Amino acid sequence: MAVELDLKGEVCPYTFVKTKLKLEELESGEELCVTFDHAPAVENVPRSLKNEGHKIMGIEQKGEHLWIVRIRKA
Template sequence: MNKKKLDLRGTPCPINFVRSKLQLEKMSSGEILEILLDSGEPIEQVPNSLTIEGYHLESIEDLGEYFSLCVQAK
């Protein structure tokens, strides 16, 4: 299955969470969205917020300059 990618590097909180959620809501159940996030507040807040919303986190990978967060659409 193809992964969709959403590059939110440089996007402040909570806008990055809102954009992530809007993209996930457009996707079919089971599809994977890879979200690129900055370190610090974005990677601390967005995964927690998506989990609270009921999304399943597939993986979080530290790529050095930024993080890759893979989330499954509901």
């Protein structure tokens, strides 16, 4: 069961900052599902997370302005 983080209403760079802080609370290999409604975050956050070694397991569009990014912690 993945940990969830709702970042609706949040914009860059805090989308990444908050995702990163949440990931720091998890164990290596654990999964985190983050919900965004800020379109640039869907490109920016996965790119920044990959730079830190985390794995993007999937990006799912849930609505016109709603995405869920699934991350596995490095």
